Amino acid sequence: MRIEAKLAALGLELPPPVRVPQGVRLPFTPVHIVGDRALISGHGPQDGTGASVGPFGKVGAEVTLDEGYQAARLTAVSMLGSLARALGDLDRIEAWVRVFGMVSSAQDFHQQPAVINGFSDLILELFGDAGAHARSAVGMVALPFNLPVEVEAEVLIRR
Amino acid sequence: MRIEAKLAALGLELPPPVRVPQGVRLPFTPVHIVGDRALISGHGPQDGTGASVGPFGKVGAEVTLDEGYQAARLTAVSMLGSLARALGDLDRIEAWVRVFGMVSSAQDFHQQPAVINGFSDLILELFGDAGAHARSAVGMVALPFNLPVEVEAEVLIRR
Amino acid sequence: MRIEAKLAALGLELPPPVRVPQGVRLPFTPVHIVGDRALISGHGPQDGTGASVGPFGKVGAEVTLDEGYQAARLTAVSMLGSLARALGDLDRIEAWVRVFGMVSSAQDFHQQPAVINGFSDLILELFGDAGAHARSAVGMVALPFNLPVEVEAEVLIRR
Numbered sequence: 235m236r237i238e239a240k241l242a243a244l245g246l247e248l249p250p251p252v253r254v255p256q257g258v259r260l261p262f263t264p265v266h267i268v269g270d271r272a273l274i275s276g277h278g279p280q281d282g283t284g285a286s287v288g289p290f291g292k293v294g295a296e297v298t299l300d301e302g303y304q305a306a307r308l309t310a311v312s313m314l315g316s317l318a319r320a321l322g323d324l325d326r327i328e329a330w331v332r333v334f335g336m337v338s339s340a341q342d343f344h345q346q347p348a349v350i351n352g353f354s355d356l357i358l359e360l361f362g363d364a365g366a367h368a369r370s371a372v373g374m375v376a377l378p379f380n381l382p383v384e385v386e387a388e389v390l391i392r393r
Numbered sequence: 394m395r396i397e398a399k400l401a402a403l404g405l406e407l408p409p410p411v412r413v414p415q416g417v418r419l420p421f422t423p424v425h426i427v428g429d430r431a432l433i434s435g436h437g438p439q440d441g442t443g444a445s446v447g448p449f450g451k452v453g454a455e456v457t458l459d460e461g462y463q464a465a466r467l468t469a470v471s472m473l474g475s476l477a478r479a480l481g482d483l484d485r486i487e488a489w490v491r492v493f494g495m496v497s498s499a500q501d502f503h504q505q506p507a508v509i510n511g512f513s514d515l516i517l518e519l520f521g522d523a524g525a526h527a528r529s530a531v532g533m534v535a536l537p538f539n540l541p542v543e544v545e546a547e548v549l550i551r552r
Numbered sequence: 553m554r555i556e557a558k559l560a561a562l563g564l565e566l567p568p569p570v571r572v573p574q575g576v577r578l579p580f581t582p583v584h585i586v587g588d589r590a591l592i593s594g595h596g597p598q599d600g601t602g603a604s605v606g607p608f609g610k611v612g613a614e615v616t617l618d619e620g621y622q623a624a625r626l627t628a629v630s631m632l633g634s635l636a637r638a639l640g641d642l643d644r645i646e647a648w649v650r651v652f653g654m655v656s657s658a659q660d661f662h663q664q665p666a667v668i669n670g671f672s673d674l675i676l677e678l679f680g681d682a683g684a685h686a687r688s689a690v691g692m693v694a695l696p697f698n699l700p701v702e703v704e705a706e707v708l709i710r711r
Contacts, residue, residue: 259510261513266491266527268490273526332584338532344695366581367580367584368591368593372692372695372702374533375534376502386529390586418669421672425649427649435689435690495688536691537664
């Protein structure tokens, strides 16, 4: 539980499963394991109860760059919570593969990479060389629940 | 032909290959097989002739949530048509891997998951446990041919 | 160096690594190799110095379809530059797998496939059958650095 220990040392706590608003159905798997690949569904920032957490809206409009960075960092924590439940131990992650960072963006906002750095910086801090990943960071017109950030990813796991 | 039988029982017919408007070139493979992976290009809803089918426009503006759900369901049927042509038999699909659901969205539309459920619900109904998948459902400012929904996916196949 | 020779015959030169504006951090890997897969981060068009190159803006507004096509072609050249650095020789690419083409789009622009054809056409010209790929071509509300086009991809490599 080396990664979990690092998270604790940073004062970060893994949230429980996503708690969705009444009437919302999410008929898919947060982490879907196929062979040695773990495909990770789109995640957003959660609070300690598992609920989606704001600030809500588009980065470059209602949400600032700094708030977007923090939302992306919280999204990494949220994803690690799902991975911990699916894998039992985050140390089973052999390598990060791909990170697809989606930023709900105002028409004229072009700093998506600086927002998704909040995700990448934490993954690199926790996993070191194994945290290296291919990445895109791009602007969406709108995201579910009016989230400012959503990230989809893939990791390689030890079986 | 277990999956094809289920489709028939639901009264669903697989459409022919995509028929594109004059002058449009799509120089890529609808289903690209690499080892035991089948990568599936972005698909949208088609009618029985293979043409793209409306209602066209953005969900939350010209297109309602219910119409979006139906378009996503038709998109699954369209994709199964491409998979049947590429694989010979849909029973060769061992597992669904990843679904990336793109919804042409009005600025303030945030129910992309409820739209893409039209895709996921049908896949799960047809494939059962093998239909489980990782998924993102997100908002695009515009999609080709003014489609309301486009889905890209990956499945694992038996060789 | 068969592919490099073809590039030279077309008069195309691979650009140096991406040169980012001051203060920009991109803490990820342009080409991330995991087993026989090379995951390629989002790339845009570059000039001969490695800087992002315009015309900047949204296709269908500030940028024309033809300019978008050329930007997508330059994006392929940019990506081949990163692949050449990561692999040593572009002939190590056994097959293209997936191309995800993102077009910064005006609200009512729906010809994303015609833009991303600038990418696909060059890859097919250079790689022949090995250049075949699954593809999506979709509309983003905004891209980093106000680029008109960004492409993410995956290739299979010989080890």
